[in-house]
Amino acid sequence: MSVPKTTESWVIQGSNGFDSLKLEKNRPVGEVGDHDCAVQIHAVSLNYRDLIIPKGMYPFPMALPVVPCSDAAGTVIAVGKKVTEFKVGDKVCTLFNQLHQAGPISPRAMQSGLGGAIDGTLRKVAVFPEHGLVKAPSTISPIEASTLTCAPLTAWNALYGLQSKALKPGDFVLTQGTGGVSLAAIQFAAAAGATVIATTSSDEKGKKLKELGAHHVINYRTTPNWGEVARSLTPDGVGVDHIVEVGGAGTLTQSLKAIKLEGTITIIGFLGGVNKEDMPSLLDALNNICTVRGILVGSRQQFEEMNRAIEANGIHPVVDKKIFKFENAVEAYQYQWDQKHFGKVVIQV
Structure with a gap:
């Protein structure tokens, strides 16, 4: 041609x-x-x-x-x-x-x-x-x-881009909502042998997330303290290893409640808004002994x-x-x- x-x-x-x-x-x-x-x-x-x-x-x-x-x-x-x-x-x-x-x-x-x-x-x-x-x-x-x-590659980078903390079988992964990055992250994490906790705004969407491989689904509208609930789903309540953070200021507080010591929160969006009053301090990464990283695709x-x-x-x-x-x-x-x-x-x- x-x-x-x-x-x-x-x-x-x-x-x-x-x-x-x-x-x-x-x-x-x-x-x-x-x-x-x-x-x-x-x-x-x-x-x-x-x-x-x-x-x-x-x-x-x-x-x-x-x-x-x-x-x-x-x-x-x-x-x-x-x-x-x-x-x-x-x-x-x-x-x-x-x-x-x-x-x-x-x-x-x-x-x-x-x-x-x-x-x-x-x-x-x-x-x-x-x-x-x-x-x-x-x-x-x-x-x-x-x-x-964009979306799947961003999810891949979130889970594997930090080589020292790359996703491994048995890890716990938390995703937020039903956007393209979150859906791909569920698929990649489930395929790798990780346990996936997904949040969503409706029980109907939750059923679809389980079909994709999510093991636990939390409705964040009916469960506003979903960070603590997610932590409780991990062995001995130690917290999740990876959080694919798409909400920004509106969800970071809950993500910090869910993350384990030395866990990783990867920020890829701000769908929950950018209100500075809701934004945790950078010092919260120290208080929770975790890595918070921002990425741009891969x-x-x-x-x-x-x-x-x-x-x-x-x-x-x-x-x-x-x-x-x-x-x-x-x-x-x-x-x-x-x-x-x-x-x-x-x-x-």
Whole structure:
């Protein structure tokens, strides 16, 4: 398949909400350089980040106008003459921070986020550097593979990124809610032989979490002291080893009540708000003798490790039952904003 000169592409042209999303029929694809791959994109999944960028709420570097979204799966249709890792026909996923290859993230790598600092994935054909792609797991569909770039990789980093405290069989893991990171964390932790305690706002969602592998579910609306309850579920009440913290100021107090001595709380979001009055002090990490770390997705090396685990354990990412067409991308944005989804919202390209 030859590489077209132009492609259909969504573009964020401003900061006045989802009306800022415009469909361009003939956006230039760009040249395939020596180290580049041209990719026919099959599916794109949405993150909360993608929703707040056109609303002008994203606090990190932006370069408008920009092609939105970071998560995608597709097929390589052309490769540069110095590309060694991919060939035409390979199934691939995109890397969120294109320059985050391995180890700790650098300031330069933080400036390479797809769909924000540089053009993203919500288009039919795109050119990426070889180092900005990974091979997709062979055991899942392109729709499922399109969800891996951010949420599952963030969950993997939360559980395995701190090597000295990496998840091991028998550990206790606490997840919060039913967002993409939390759902993936449940799957990874259960597959590793850990005991999973999940919190959610409804008993109906709790049933779904148990189907994914959660051993205990706590309704945080009816049990506001869920941190103490989670601790009581661990042997001798010592507390949980890993907490995947997505709530921020609204949940950190309870997380500190649940964590064991020398446990790890990984902060990946602030869905519970950023009210400073609710925010525990940094000294609370000392009072509870625990590690509190913030992360930003994960590296290419971690992505490859995660994909091997997905293949080996037969894991299938959780995708919402409603799949959107490419031309209905704005509808997909609104659907997720209205919180009508369970699992990742996917746009089929």
